[in-house]
Amino acid sequence: MINFEFTEKCYACSACAQVCPVKAISYDEELHPVVDLQKCIKCDGCERICIELNRPEKKNDMNCVASYVAKNKDEEIRKMSSSGGVFFQIAESILEIGGYVSGCIYDDSFMPKHVISNDIEVCKKMMGSKYVQSDLGKCITNMKRLVKEGKIVLFTGVPCQIAAVKRCIQNSNLITLAVVCHGSIERRIWQKYINEEIEMSKSPIIKVSMRDKTKGYLNYGLKFQFKDGTEHVTYRKQDGYFLKCFTDGLFERQRCLNCVYKGGNIKSDLLLGDAWGIEKMFPEFVDELGSSSVLILTQQGKEIFDKIAKSFEIKKIDSEIIIRNNPRIMLPSTKNVSQDKFKRKLNKSTTNIHVLSEKYAKPTILNRIKWKITKE
Numbered sequence: 141m142i143n144f145e146f147t148e149k150c151y152a153c154s155a156c157a158q159v160c161p162v163k164a165i166s167y168d169e170e171l172h173p174v175v176d177l178q179k180c181i182k183c184d185g186c187e188r189i190c191i192e193l194n195r196p197e198k199k200n201d202m203n204c205v206a207s208y209v210a211k212n213k214d215e216e217i218r219k220m221s222s223s224g225g226v227f228f229q230i231a232e233s234i235l236e237i238g239g240y241v242s243g244c245i246y247d248d249s250f251m252p253k254h255v256i257s258n259d260i261e262v263c264k265k266m267m268g269s270k271y272v273q274s275d276l277g278k279c280i281t282n283m284k285r286l287v288k289e290g291k292i293v294l295f296t297g298v299p300c301q302i303a304a305v306k307r308c309i310q311n312s313n314l315i316t317l318a319v320v321c322h323g324s325i326e327r328r329i330w331q332k333y334i335n336e337e338i339e340m341s342k343s344p345i346i347k348v349s350m351r352d353k354t355k356g357y358l359n360y361g362l363k364f365q366f367k368d369g370t371e372h373v374t375y376r377k378q379d380g381y382f383l384k385c386f387t388d389g390l391f392e393r394q395r396c397l398n399c400v401y402k403g404g405n406i407k408s409d410l411l412l413g414d415a416w417g418i419e420k421m422f423p424e425f426v427d428e429l430g431s432s433s434v435l436i437l438t439q440q441g442k443e444i445f446d447k448i449a450k451s452f453e454i455k456k457i458d459s460e461i462i463i464r465n466n467p468r469i470m471l472p473s474t475k476n477v478s479q480d481k482f483k484r485k486l487n488k489s490t491t492n493i494h495v496l497s498e499k500y501a502k503p504t505i506l507n508r509i510k511w512k513i514t515k516e
């Protein structure tokens with residue numbers, strides 16, 4: 141029976157619950173397993189599938205078949221995407237051959253969850269990064285059934301989710317696309333934040349974007365749209381204190397800080413990320429809507445990308461350069477020295493997360509000195 145320090149070590153991938161033959165495993169708020177001892181038959185299927193208990197050795201070398209920076213020629217697609225709009229083009233090509241796509245959307249309460257669909261409108265909802273741990277729900281079980289029926293299925297997610305899906309499903313009809321991962325935000329933190337947004341606006345949320353590009357790719361915004369027609373947008377380089385706390389590692393799940401699904405342990409067909417650092421090599425390529433780095437890790441990944449390549453402006457680039465410019469491909473982020481204190485404060489029911497984020501992330505003279513000393 142699965143039992144270890146879940147807060148520190150569980151990837152929250154849901155594989156254990158999906159393989160349990162007696163449905164004895166449910167989840168807590170952070171998607172960590174909760175085992176019903178009355179139902180458990182001690183078959184140990186959960187332990188055999190767990191990607192933490194069966195973690196691979198650290199492997200740095202990545203075998204890249206090809207590597208590019210790319211930006212979608214369709215600017216509307218790029219506006220809706222976090223980087224260069226590669227995911228959507230791949231998803232569309234899978235639907236065109238009668239396949240299904242699994243990816244992350246917001247549920248009715250604006251919590252991220254994975255769904256599987258062959259509907260292009262649902263794939264549009266998968267566009268854009270939701271930087272919060274996503275609930276895979278029953279996706280693994282459903283994908284297993286579809287690939288067995290002979291359907292092509294594209295699974296998209298962060299590298300630990302790819303590892304979990306591939307551990308559960310070994311079938312050549314499964315194609316996998318990973319996004320580079322900085323680490324994801326704890327679900328309870330996001331829940332608290334959106335509750336406060338609703339409280340402040342006094343109107344229900346109808347849409348959220350964590351990577352709004354109105355003020356450009358680098359100064360991206362966290363945008364809430366409300367039923368009464370109002371909006372609340374905070375920008376990364378101005379008052380985007382929540383986004384800054386995220387990129388500075390204050391909201392990150394403990395598990396992400398020691399993630400082993402990095403470098404050579406990323407086992408997807410393709411790996412997409414932001415094309416950081418390309419301004420030095422291809423200044424003419426840089427614009428306000430952003431571009432993607434594309435690492436192709438298998439022959440199957442190459443065939444898929446070659447089919448859609450005409451939809452992009454592309455530059456061939458050495459994979460080593462992409463990897464060097466994007467540290468999160470090889471290594472998890474380091475723990476912010478203030479994280480424990482920050483989370484202790486957050487645990488108090490009276491704490492307002494908007495106020496607390498501002499306190500930590502506003503570039504006041506005091507904070508600037510603190511950041512310099514601690515190199516936060």
Ligand SMILES: Cc1cc2nc3c(=O)[nH]c(=O)nc-3n(C[C@H](O)[C@H](O)[C@H](O)COP(=O)(O)OP(=O)(O)OC[C@H]3O[C@@H](n4cnc5c(N)ncnc54)[C@H](O)[C@@H]3O)c2cc1C
Binds near residue numbers: 225268270271297
């Ligand atoms: C938690 C997280 C952290 C990230 N950290 C980095 C980083 O440090 N450096 C970097 O270069 N890139 C990072 N990315 C990836 C980047 O933001 C883009 O998603 C990626 O470059 C693909 O962009 P795109 O324009 O092609 O497509 P987009 O349309 O932006 O990509 C959408 C894809 O992201 C997936 N996705 C969205 N939210 C989640 C989620 N919560 N969990 C799993 N999958 C999700 C969707 O299923 C879909 O496949 C991160 C993404 C996530 C989700």
